[in-house]
Amino acid sequence: MKHPINAIEAPKKLLSIFILSSLLLLSACSSGPPKHLDDGCAIFQEKSDWYEYANNSYKKWGVPIHVQLAIIHQESRFRSEAIAPDDTLLGFIPWGQVSTAYGYAQVLDSTWDWYIQSSGNWGADRDDFEDATDFIGWYGSLSYKKLGISKWDAYNQYLAYHEGHGGWKRKTYNKKPWLIKVSQKVKRRASRYAAQLKHCKQ
Numbered sequence: 001m002k003h004p005i006n007a008i009e010a011p012k013k014l015l016s017i018f019i020l021s022s023l024l025l026l027s028a029c030s031s032g033p034p035k036h037l038d039d040g041c042a043i044f045q046e047k048s049d050w051y052e053y054a055n056n057s058y059k060k061w062g063v064p065i066h067v068q069l070a071i072i073h074q075e076s077r078f079r080s081e082a083i084a085p086d087d088t089l090l091g092f093i094p095w096g097q098v099s100t101a102y103g104y105a106q107v108l109d110s111t112w113d114w115y116i117q118s119s120g121n122w123g124a125d126r127d128d129f130e131d132a133t134d135f136i137g138w139y140g141s142l143s144y145k146k147l148g149i150s151k152w153d154a155y156n157q158y159l160a161y162h163e164g165h166g167g168w169k170r171k172t173y174n175k176k177p178w179l180i181k182v183s184q185k186v187k188r189r190a191s192r193y194a195a196q197l198k199h200c201k202q
Helices: 004-031 040-046 048-061 065-076 109-119 129-147 154-170 177-200
Strands: 086-089 093-097
Touching: 040 048, 040 065, 040 177, 048 065, 048 129, 065 129, 065 154, 065 177, 109 129, 129 154, 154 177
Parallel strands: none
Antiparallel strands: 086 093
């Protein structure tokens, strides 16, 4: 004869396993990129905390939300653990990592260390959206102070973001037609995000 307690515990264990599995699944879904990357309103409807983070960065540093989103879209497609592509020799032989760029904003190790020391945001992580938006705001603010680039100028903000402040001063981007095209794309995307967010701000 089976003990009656076992008959009660079995459903409880199954329920616990189901709840745990559901929570893990929800966690995995919430950490993934938004479903509609080209719609600023849909991004914030799906990721409700993200608007607060991006808006906090805007209030703190002055780089508008639509510029932040356009840069993140270009750098990582909103993937928290995005990494730089592997370099290859002759097009197919693995040859190590191109750079240490990582996270939503694809920030290098050295640049991230500079940001933490300068901003005092100790414990910041590149795969945390809140920290990534704060970084973009911080860097864009520096680009304004050092180079005079408007914080609303997505085109030049991205060029300075990609080439660094020294590179932007030397106009290294003029030797990179592909980068000019990418920066133009960032500018267009920022304009679309701005128009979308204007309609759904409430």
